[in-house]
Structure formats: C-alpha cells, structure tokens
Amino acid sequence: xxxxxxxxxxxxxxxxxxxxxxxxxxxxxxxxxxxxxxxxxxxxxxxxxxxxxxxxxxxxxxxxxxxxxxxxxxxxxxxxxxxxxxxxxxxxxxxxxxxxxxxxxxxxxxxxxxxxxxxxxxxxxxxxxxxxxxxxxxxxxxxxxxxxxxxxxxxxxxxxxxxxxxxxxxxxxxxxxxxxxxxxxxxxxxxxxxxxxxxxxxxxxxxxxxxxxxxxxxxxxxxxxxxxxxxxxxxxxxxxxxxxxxxxxxxxxxxxxxxxxxxxxxxxxxxxxxxxxxxxxxxxxxxxxxxxxxxxxxxxxxxxxxxxxxxxxxxxxxxxxxxxxxxxxxxxxxxxxxxxxxxxxxxxxxxxxxxx
Ligand SMILES: *Cc1c(COP(=O)(O)O)cnc(C)c1O
Numbered sequence: 497x498x499x500x501x502x503x504x505x506x507x508x509x510x511x512x513x514x515x516x517x518x519x520x521x522x523x524x525x526x527x528x529x530x531x532x533x534x535x536x537x538x539x540x541x542x543x544x545x546x547x548x549x550x551x552x553x554x555x556x557x558x559x560x561x562x563x564x565x566x567x568x569x570x571x572x573x574x575x576x577x578x579x580x581x582x583x584x585x586x587x588x589x590x591x592x593x594x595x596x597x598x599x600x601x602x603x604x605x606x607x608x609x610x611x612x613x614x615x616x617x618x619x620x621x622x623x624x625x626x627x628x629x630x631x632x633x634x635x636x637x638x639x640x641x642x643x644x645x646x647x648x649x650x651x652x653x654x655x656x657x658x659x660x661x662x663x664x665x666x667x668x669x670x671x672x673x674x675x676x677x678x679x680x681x682x683x684x685x686x687x688x689x690x691x692x693x694x695x696x697x698x699x700x701x702x703x704x705x706x707x708x709x710x711x712x713x714x715x716x717x718x719x720x721x722x723x724x725x726x727x728x729x730x731x732x733x734x735x736x737x738x739x740x741x742x743x744x745x746x747x748x749x750x751x752x753x754x755x756x757x758x759x760x761x762x763x764x765x766x767x768x769x770x771x772x773x774x775x776x777x778x779x780x781x782x783x784x785x786x787x788x789x790x791x792x793x794x795x796x797x798x799x800x801x802x803x804x805x806x807x808x809x810x811x812x813x814x815x816x817x818x819x820x821x822x823x824x825x826x827x828x829x830x831x832x833x834x835x836x837x838x839x840x841x842x843x844x845x846x847x848x849x850x851x852x
Contacts, residue, residue: 500543500611502530504619507547516625519663521800522633526620526659530612534602536651543608545616548658554643558650563696564640566595569799570756571631571662572617572852574624575840580617580852583838585610587756592636594754595692600649601638609636613657614852620659629664629835633800665801670823670831672807675730676713677779678704679812683728683751685721690728690751697753698732705731713810715796717779721751725778733796733804734758737782738826740790747774757797761830763846770826779811786816793824802838803831 507527514524525548533542558564568588573581589606596603613634617624624632636657640650681704684690689697701716708716715731727746729735734755736745743765748754765772785791786809794806807821818824836842837849 498607498611500605500608500615502612502615503542503544504615505544505546506619511548513623514661516627516630516661516663519625519630519661521662521665522635522660524661526623526632526661528616528619529659530616530657532609532612532655534653534655536602540602540605540608540655543612545612545619551654551656553639553641556643556645558640558642558644561645562640562647563694563699564599564601564650565638565695566592566599566601567635567637567693567695568592569693570634570636571799571838572624572634572659573631573839574626579840580621580624581838581840582613582850582852584756584760584848585613585850587759588636591693591754591756592638595694596638598689598692599694601640602653604638604655609655609657616657616659617852623659623661625661625663627664629666631662631839633660633662634658635660662800665804670803670805670828672805672818672821672823673714674712674808675715675717675806675810676708676711677809677811678708678716678718679724680704681716682721682724683718686750688721688751691748691753693753701732717809719779720749725780726776727779727782728752730796730804730806733798733801735796735806736761736794737777737785737791738793738824739785740792742771742773743826744773744775744777746777749776755797755799757799757802757834760834760846760848761797761803764830764833767845782809783811783814783816786818791816791818793827794818795824795827795830802835803827 638655642650642652718728720726796804805823805827809816837844
C-alpha cells in the first residue's frame, strides 16, 4: 500500500488520559488528529497530523447550513501480543466514497485515507485500551467548508480523522434491549439519503428516539417511509430476526444503511451453514411469527455494540417478548465469533482483520 506523505506536528503537552477501566462512549479524544484539505481544481492537499484542537470555520460554511457532510465509524483493537488490528477498514473507506457521491462531495483517495489513519493510530497508539471489550473508536468525517450561502455543492472541504478510546459496550455482559416500533416518524425514504452516512439522517432520528426513551425503550425500530410497515433498521443499527430456524434481514433497498457488521454477519451465517435470507419483511409478519411462537431471536448489528439482542418489541399496544427477554444462543455465538475475530482472540478465516 502506498504511504500518504503527511506533515506531522506532535503535541508538546500530552493530555491526561482518562481511566481506561470505565470509559464512556465517544467522550475522550486522543492527542492528535488528521486533516486533509480539498480545493476544487487542485484536489486533495496539505495532509497533516496536528495536536487535537478545535477547528476554525467561516460561519457561512456550507456544512452548517445545508448539512453537506458524511462520516464513518470503525474500531482499532490491541491484541494480547500488542498488535493493532483494524476490522475491514477498506470497506469503511469504500462506503465513505459512496456517501460522498450521494452528497455531491469529492471522492477521497481510499488508500491515502487508510494510510493517514494508520499513521495517526501509530502516533496515538498508547491511547488504545487493552481491556476486555475495549477499543479505539475511529471517526473519519468530511465537511463542506466553503463560505457561500447558495444551495450548491461547496468548492472546498476538509477530511478529518479523530480517535476516541471506548469501553466495553455492555458493562455487565451483553444485555437485551427494549425496542419500540416507530409508527409516526420515519428515518429515511426511498430516493432519500438513508443509505448514506450523513448527519441529517441522525438529526432527523432524534425526536423518535427521545420519545421512545421517555417511555422506557432504548431505541426505535424504523419502518419504511412509504407504507409504514416494512422493517428497515433499529436505531442506528441493522436488524436481524430468527424465525423458525431461518435468519431474515431486510434487503438493501436504498433507504437502509449498508452496515459492515451486517455484511459480516451475513457472510458468517453463510459460512456456518445457517439459513439466511435478505428480503422485505413487514412488522405484521413479525407479529404473526410472535403469535405463532416462532420468533426465536432478534438483534441489531453495528460497529459500536457489534450485536445488540432485542428482548422486547412494542408495536402499537402489543408487547412482544423475544426469547424470554434473554440473549439467544445464535446472537451469543455470533457476538463471540465476531468480537473474537476483531480483537484477535479467534481465528479469522475471512482475512477481515488488518494489522497496522
Ligand atoms: C453506521 C450505521 C449502521 C451500522 O453500520 P456498521 O458498518 O455495521 O457499523 C447501521 N445503520 C445506520 C443508520 C448507521 O449509521
């Protein structure tokens, strides 16, 4: 892989590190950050690693007004023998460029961005926690920086990478969550930006999540924006159901985010010879399966939690308790296998782990 030439300015004062025993998600950031500028007609320039600091932007920058921005989320793990592993990082860079395309943002040199990420992690390597379930969360993102109030793609951008040490998602073991099926608000519609990792989707999702939380549910299950009956995602995770021995996940339809954990779980299920289908599935079908006693397991998938079992689904006034509110054996097995591959404690027959 070609190495990106980066100008490095090291921080003179190292930050006080938080205790790695009880890290909150996304709260602490490492000593350095990566920035790469883009100017129309010139391309990407001024790749640099600098001390972590606020960025200065013109108040008229496009990102503030029209949300022209995309992001990614991935993790680095420290193995027992002090190796640093990334999980399928090239998939994140590819997806970033798909999001860029949807938002009319410039294409990123994927190899260059990956090289920058690796150099940044090397510099802040002592920020990678080593405890069970911990990792270094990586947030690459791109913002439109041109000072111009016209609704038009900007001519200048910044690509930035920041790093944050994170703790085990489940402090007291992996715990099923209660999910409310959302029947008023929608996350995305066909033809919209649902399959791009762009800020507006998350801003639009906050209201429903807030109401669900007030009612004692940790997230919402999103239905499609047209007929309000087909299942899309759960919170900001993809979703899987095990019904009568078969695993079903909604097919990619343009409004669902194409999760890398989703893709990996599908490949893992195929490898394990467990029946898996990607197809449209309605909430009525879930309700019927529940009433017939064949809704065996349900879980969300995403980088942050990896697998998040669903213990209860609330649809209108019906509470559907899945697997007695306990984690199912398949969910547990998938969680153990995938996290084992990610942190280097299990064999990786797929070549998913990339050593830095
Ligand atoms: C990031 C994200 C996911 C999960 O993607 P992973 O690549 O598995 O982390 C699912 N849904 C939404 C809306 C997301 O933003």
